[in-house]
Structures are given as structure tokens and as C-alpha cells.
Amino acid sequence: MATTKSTFRWRTPLEVAAISTIIYILLGTPGLPTWIWPDNTPVHEASPRAKVESLVYPDPGLQCPEHNYQVHIFSTTPLIIYIDNFLSPEEATHLIDLSSPNWQTSTVFNAGIESTNSSIRKSEKALLPRTPTVQCLETRALSFQGWPPNTAIERLWTQRYNVSGHYAHHYDWSSDSRTARRASTFMVYLGAECTGGGTEFPRIARPVGDGEGKWCEFIECEGGGEGVTFKPRAGSAVFWMNFDTDGRGYKETIHAGLPVTSGTKIGLNIWSWYQAGHVPG
Numbered sequence: 309m310a311t312t313k314s315t316f317r318w319r320t321p322l323e324v325a326a327i328s329t330i331i332y333i334l335l336g337t338p339g340l341p342t343w344i345w346p347d348n349t350p351v352h353e354a355s356p357r358a359k360v361e362s363l364v365y366p367d368p369g370l371q372c373p374e375h376n377y378q379v380h381i382f383s384t385t386p387l388i389i390y391i392d393n394f395l396s397p398e399e400a401t402h403l404i405d406l407s408s409p410n411w412q413t414s415t416v417f418n419a420g421i422e423s424t425n426s427s428i429r430k431s432e433k434a435l436l437p438r439t440p441t442v443q444c445l446e447t448r449a450l451s452f453q454g455w456p457p458n459t460a461i462e463r464l465w466t467q468r469y470n471v472s473g474h475y476a477h478h479y480d481w482s483s484d485s486r487t488a489r490r491a492s493t494f495m496v497y498l499g500a501e502c503t504g505g506g507t508e509f510p511r512i513a514r515p516v517g518d519g520e521g522k523w524c525e526f527i528e529c530e531g532g533g534e535g536v537t538f539k540p541r542a543g544s545a546v547f548w549m550n551f552d553t554d555g556r557g558y559k560e561t562i563h564a565g566l567p568v569t570s571g572t573k574i575g576l577n578i579w580s581w582y583q584a585g586h587v588p589g
């Protein structure tokens with residue numbers, strides 16, 4: 309009787325483990341936090357695939373109206389800059405109008421899984437369509453940074469906080485990968501008809517000496533809160549670099565959106581994403 313030789317054979321446990329590991333890595337390590345930090349501080353993360361899809365680069369031929377803002381360097385290491393009049397009132401109104409049909413509950417990522425958790429982040433967010441004004445803001449943000457190479461902008465989101473809305477301490481790093489990371493943040497205030505709602509950096513020292521009084525227009529000088537709290541002022545922005553030149557995340561950039569105690573605060577996130585080898589255009 310003829311027999312057919314079966315090519316099937318059981319794999320050794322070592323082979324099974326190796327194959328499973330490869331499949332797991334190819335699937336993007338589901339179930340594992342994308343990035344684990346030694347001190348377990350929440351990191352504003354998103355799945356790498358979603359991240360790459362959300363990257364944009366403004367049309368270099370775009371004609372944008374001239375706009376002047378005032379730059380105030382708060383710190384050089386890490387670089388933190390307060391930008392007065394980063395947006396005009398008309399631009400802020402346009403962004404708020406664009407947001408109004410799109411507000412949705414803000415989410416956080418934990419172990420790669422997106423969920424709502426109002427004890428960490430209580431607000432609503434809206435993805436902005438890329439109107440010419442929005443693209444001009446993308447352009448302004450890249451131009452402010454000197455058009456860094458291998459750097460694109462993440463699609464812009466606005467964020468609305470009503471009373472008790474807040475965002476607990478976190479890093480914006482998103483990843484500490486040498487090849488892909490959220491290089492910088494602009495926290496822009498579009499609407500600030502509120503009390504509370506400052507952006508607090510508990511590990512940044514308050515100015516001393518001559519600078520002490522000069523900053524009170526932009527930071528809270530009253531009260532004994534931790535570190536430095538930038539005041540929400542409509543049209544202004546706080547800009548900071550999230551990583552040093554070696555690609556190490558600055559621990560000093562941990563920050564929170566403090567609870568709004570009355571009124572409404574509307575913010576805008578502009579994040580610049582470094583992607584090694586990415587040639588924008």
C-alpha cells in the first residue's frame with residue numbers, strides 16, 4: 309500500500325516561542341504599553357500606526373497672511389517659551405467654530421488601549437479639518453522651530469474644558485524611540501474665559517531675582533502651588549521641547565492642565581513629530 313509522507317511535524321517549544329515572538333512584534337506588541345517609563349508617569353501616547361497616519365506637512369507653496377507674535381524665553385534647558393499673540397482673535401474664533409460640530413470625549417491611552425478616564429483627563433477634544441488657516445498654523449509652528457529636518461506636524465486637535473475639567477500630570481513624549489518621537493509641544497490657549505485651568509509644570513523652578521516680577525503677567529505668582537503655572541490667556545501659547553539633543557525625554561516637562569474652577573477653557577495642541585528618515589513634502 310502506497311503511503312504519502314506527511315511534511316507536518318510538531319515544532320519544538322523553542323521554535324514556537326521564536327515564531328510567536330516574531331508574529332507578536334509584527335502585530336505591534338498588542339497588550340503591552342507602547343512605552344514603559346521607569347517612574348510609571350502616564351505618557352500621552354497613541355499607537356505608532358495611528359501616529360504615522362495622523363502626520364501632516366503643510367503645503368510649502370501656501371500663502372499665509374503675515375502674523376506677529378512676541379517671544380518670551382522662560383527656560384533654555386529644557387527650552388520653554390511663552391508666545392504672546394501666537395494666534396490672532398480671528399484665528400482662534402475660526403478654530404473654535406471648526407471644532408463645534410466635532411467635540412467628543414477626550415481619551416487616554418493605557419497599555420496601548422484607548423479609553424476615557426475622567427480622573428486623568430476630563431475634557432472634550434475635536435479634530436480640526438485642514439483649512440488654509442489651519443495649514444498656516446502648521447506652517448507657523450514649523451517656521452517657529454526653524455523647519456527642523458525629519459519633522460512633521462500631528463493633525464491638530466482642540467480641547468475644551470468646562471468646570472472641573474482637567475488633565476492630570478503627564479509627559480507629551482509619546483515615545484522615547486531614537487527614530488520616532490513627539491519632539492515638541494505648543495499648548496495654545498484659544499479661549500480662556502475661566503478661572504483655574506493653568507498649565508502647571510511642577511518640576512520647573514519659578515523665576516528668581518529680576519525675572520521674578522516680570523513673569524507675573526504670564527505665570528501665577530500668587531499662591532503656593534508647585535513649580536510654575538502658565539496662565540491661560542487667549543491667543544497665547546506655551547512652547548517646549550520634549551527631548552534633549554541625545555533624544556532623552558526631559559523629566560522637567562511633566563505638566564498638567566489644572567482644573568477649571570469657573571467658565572470654559574479651550575486649548576489647541578500642536579505637536580511636532582520627529583521621524584528619522586522622513587522626508588516631508
Ligand SMILES: O=C(O)CCC(=O)C(=O)O
Pocket residue numbers: 352467475480495505506507508563564565566575577
Ligand atoms: O490644557 C492644558 O493646560 C494642558 C493640556 C495638555 O497637557 C495636553 O493636552 O497634552
Ligand SMILES: [Fe+2]
Pocket residue numbers: 352478479480563
Ligand atoms: Fe500635555
